[in-house]
Amino acid sequence: MGAVIAPWTPVEAETAEGVVSLKVWGREYRFERSPLPTGIRTAGEEILSSPVRLAGKVDGRPISWSSGGASLLKLTGSEAVVIGWAEDESLILNAVSKLEFDGMMRIDVALVGKRGASPSIESLWLEIPLKADRSTLYHYWPGRWGSAENSGAVPQAGLKLPFKPFVWLGWEEGGLSWFAESDKGWRPADPGGAIEILRDEGQTILRLRILDSPPTSLPFTVTFGLQATPVKPIPRESYDWRICHGAYYGMVEDGWLDRVAELGVKTLVFHESWTPVQNYWITDREAELRKLISECHRRGIRLLLYFGYELSTLAPEWGELSEEVLVKSVQGGLAGGYQRRPPQRDFVVCYNSVWGERLVEGIAEALDRYGFDGVYLDGTIEPWGCANERHGCGYRAADGSLRVTYPIFAVRRVMRRLYELIHPRGGLINAHQSTCCLTPTLAFCHSYWDGEQFGGGELAGDPLKKLPLESFRAEFMGWNFGVPSEFLVYERPPEWTYERALSFTLLHGVLVRPYVRSPKLELISKIWRAMSDFGAGEAEWRPYWRNGDLVEARPDPVRVSLYLKEGRALLVVSNLSTEEVRGEIELKLRLRAGIAFDALTGERIDVEEGRFEVDLAPMSARLINAI
Numbered sequence: 001m002g003a004v005i006a007p008w009t010p011v012e013a014e015t016a017e018g019v020v021s022l023k024v025w026g027r028e029y030r031f032e033r034s035p036l037p038t039g040i041r042t043a044g045e046e047i048l049s050s051p052v053r054l055a056g057k058v059d060g061r062p063i064s065w066s067s068g069g070a071s072l073l074k075l076t077g078s079e080a081v082v083i084g085w086a087e088d089e090s091l092i093l094n095a096v097s098k099l100e101f102d103g104m105m106r107i108d109v110a111l112v113g114k115r116g117a118s119p120s121i122e123s124l125w126l127e128i129p130l131k132a133d134r135s136t137l138y139h140y141w142p143g144r145w146g147s148a149e150n151s152g153a154v155p156q157a158g159l160k161l162p163f164k165p166f167v168w169l170g171w172e173e174g175g176l177s178w179f180a181e182s183d184k185g186w187r188p189a190d191p192g193g194a195i196e197i198l199r200d201e202g203q204t205i206l207r208l209r210i211l212d213s214p215p216t217s218l219p220f221t222v223t224f225g226l227q228a229t230p231v232k233p234i235p236r237e238s239y240d241w242r243i244c245h246g247a248y249y250g251m252v253e254d255g256w257l258d259r260v261a262e263l264g265v266k267t268l269v270f271h272e273s274w275t276p277v278q279n280y281w282i283t284d285r286e287a288e289l290r291k292l293i294s295e296c297h298r299r300g301i302r303l304l305l306y307f308g309y310e311l312s313t314l315a316p317e318w319g320e321l322s323e324e325v326l327v328k329s330v331q332g333g334l335a336g337g338y339q340r341r342p343p344q345r346d347f348v349v350c351y352n353s354v355w356g357e358r359l360v361e362g363i364a365e366a367l368d369r370y371g372f373d374g375v376y377l378d379g380t381i382e383p384w385g386c387a388n389e390r391h392g393c394g395y396r397a398a399d400g401s402l403r404v405t406y407p408i409f410a411v412r413r414v415m416r417r418l419y420e421l422i423h424p425r426g427g428l429i430n431a432h433q434s435t436c437c438l439t440p441t442l443a444f445c446h447s448y449w450d451g452e453q454f455g456g457g458e459l460a461g462d463p464l465k466k467l468p469l470e471s472f473r474a475e476f477m478g479w480n481f482g483v484p485s486e487f488l489v490y491e492r493p494p495e496w497t498y499e500r501a502l503s504f505t506l507l508h509g510v511l512v513r514p515y516v517r518s519p520k521l522e523l524i525s526k527i528w529r530a531m532s533d534f535g536a537g538e539a540e541w542r543p544y545w546r547n548g549d550l551v552e553a554r555p556d557p558v559r560v561s562l563y564l565k566e567g568r569a570l571l572v573v574s575n576l577s578t579e580e581v582r583g584e585i586e587l588k589l590r591l592r593a594g595i596a597f598d599a600l601t602g603e604r605i606d607v608e609e610g611r612f613e614v615d616l617a618p619m620s621a622r623l624i625n626a627i
Contacts, residue, residue, distance in 0.1 A: 008101045010077035020070045024103045027228045031070035035084025035095035042228035043174035047134040049203035056124040090119035102443045104227045112219040124211035135169040135204035137474040143435030148467045151475035160193040165406040166438045177439045180224040182405040184395045187213045230482025231443040236537040238484040242266040246516035249288045252295045261299040263525040269304045269376045278312040278346040281362030302373035309379035310346035325353035328388040330402040352407035353391035356414045374427035381431045381441040383411040412440045419444035451488035460495035477508045486513040500619040506572045507561045530599035534570040539563035558583040567592040571624040575616035599623035
C-alpha cells in the first residue's frame with residue numbers, strides 16, 4: 001500500500017527556517033516552529049484563524065509552551081512524517097504527524113514531565129480555531145436514526161456533545177475533519193460536553209476537553225486525526241454514471257435489462273441476493289451471474305455487486321472465526337441480526353479483525369472470477385463501535401470497565417485496499433451509509449448514497465422541517481467532502497415522493513437514485529438526459545447560496561441553482577413550500593438567443609428582458625434551459 005493512486009498526487013514538502021509545509025492534492029498543512037499545524041489551506045482558503053493548540057493548566061498555572069519546533073523526518077510519494085516538540089517549565093510535548101496522500105493526517109501526541117520534575121496536569125484541551133466564514137456547517141458521527149441533528153448550521157450559541165469519534169466543521173466547499181478512535185484516557189468534567197463547538201469573536205473553536213482532571217500517569221499519549229476537505233476533485237463524469245438499484249437474476253430473459261438500457265442506465269447495482277450468503281464473495285448461480293455481467297457489458301452498463309458489514313451464520317468461516325471477528329458490545333452481545341433468505345442471521349463484523357483482510361481478498365478473487373465492475377458497499381465505511389478484545393478493540397477505563405473503540409484506521413486500510421484494487425480497473429466503489437460521512441474512509445469511495453435514516457416516513461409533509469437546507473449542505477451534498485452523493489427515498493405518497501425530494505436535492509447537484517422496476521426510473525431518466533445534453537459535468541455550477549450576481553427568484557419559497565456553459569444556462573427552479581407557487585425569475589447574465597424552455601417537456605417559456613415566470617407545484621423542481 002505504497003503507491004499514489006489517481007486522482008491524488010504525490011505528497012510534497014518544503015522546509016525552511018523551522019517551517020515545514022506539506023502539500024497534497026488541493027491542500028497544504030504548515031508547521032511553523034510548532035509540533036501541531038499552524039496553518040491549513042483547502043479549496044483555495046486558509047481555514048485556521050490561529051494555530052492548533054494544546055491548552056490547559058499544570059501545577060496550578062496555565063500551560064505555557066515557551067519554545068517549539070518541527071522537522072521533516074520522512075518523505076515519500078505517498079506519505080510524509082513530521083516530528084515536533086514544545087516545552088513548558090515542567091512539561092515536554094512531542095508530536096508525530098503522519099500525512100498520507102489523500103490528506104489524512106494521524107497525529108500522536110505524548111506529554112511527559114521534564115527530568116527531575118513531577119508536573120500535575122489539571123486540564124488539557126485540544127483547540128482547533130477556524131475562521132468563522134469557513135466553519136458555518138457541522139457534521140458528526142454517530143448520529144441518530146430518523147433525525148438530521150448530527151448535521152446542520154453551527155448555532156450561534158455553539159454545541160456541546162459527548163465524545164464522538166468524528167466531527168467535521170466547514171462550509172459548502174470545504175472544511176476540516178477531526179477524528180479519534182476512542183476517548184481512552186479522556187477525563188472531561190462533564191462527559192456530555194467532552195466536545196464543544198464555540199463561536200468566539202469571528203472564529204469557531206472546536207474544543208476537545210481531553211482532561212479536566214489529572215491523567216492516571218505520565219507519559220500521557222493521545223492520538224487523533226485531521227483531514228482537510230474536499231479530499232479529491234468531484235469527477236466530471238460522475239453526472240453520467242447513472243446508477244440504478246435493483247438488478248436481479250432473470251432480468252435479461254424478462255426484458256428489463258433492455259428496458260433500463262433504453263432509459264439510459266449506465267450502472268446497475270445487484271443487491272445482496274446475488275449470493276446465497278450475506279456479504280460473501282461466491283455465488284451458487286455462477287453461470288447466471290456471468291451471463292448478466294456479459295449482457296450488461298454488451299449494453300454499455302456496469303454491474304456493481306453488494307458487499308456489506310456483516311458475517312452470516314451461513315458463511316463457511318462462521319464456526320471458525322465468528323467469536324474472533326464479530327462486533328461485540330461491552331456486555332458481550334452481538335450487533336445486528338438481520339435475517340434473509342435462504343434462512344440465515346447476519347451480525348455486524350469488525351474490520352479491525354482478520355475479516356478485513358479476508359473481505360478484500362474475497363472481493364479480489366470475485367473480481368477476477370466473475371468480471372463485474374465494482375462494489376456497492378452497505379455500511380462498510382462505518383467503523384462500528386466495538387469492544388471485542390479478542391481482535392484488539394475496546395479498552396479498559398481506570399475503573400476496569402470495558403469501553404468501545406471505533407476502528408477508524410482499520411476500516412480505512414480496508415477501504416484503501418479496495419480502492420487500490422478497483423479504481424485502476426476503471427471500476428466504481430459506491431458506499432451506502434446513513435448519518436456517516438467519515439472522510440478518512442469515505443475518501444476511498446467514488447460516490448455515496450445517503451438518506452436511509454429517513455426511511456420511516458419522517459420527511460412526509462414538510463420535509464425541510466426535519467431536514468433543513470443547511471443539514472443537507474453539510475451531509476448530503478458531497479461537494480464539501482469531494483465525493484459525489486445521491487439521495488435515498490422510501491416513498492410515502494402522496495406526502496413524500498421522488499418529486500418532492502428532487503425539489504431540494506437538485507438544488508444541490510444531487511439526484512435521487514431510482515430502482516429498476518420503479519416507474520420513477522422514467523422521471524430520473526429524463527433528468528439524466530437533460531443534464532447530459534447540456535453538459536453539466538463540464539459546466540460551472542452556481543448554487544442558490546452564491547449566485548445572486550446571476551439570478552434573482554421570487555417569491556421567497558423559490559430557489560434557483562444553475563449550470564453555466566458557453567453562454568447557456570441550465571436552471572434548477574424549485575418551490576420549497578407546500579403550496580403551489582408562480583415563480584418569477586430574473587436572469588442577470590447574457591444569453592446567446594434569449595429564449596428558454598422546459599428541459600424535460602420541451603415547453604417553450606416566454607422570456608422578456610431576461611425575466612420569465614413558471615408555475616411550480618408544491619415541493620417541486622423544474623429544469624429550465626436558457627439559451
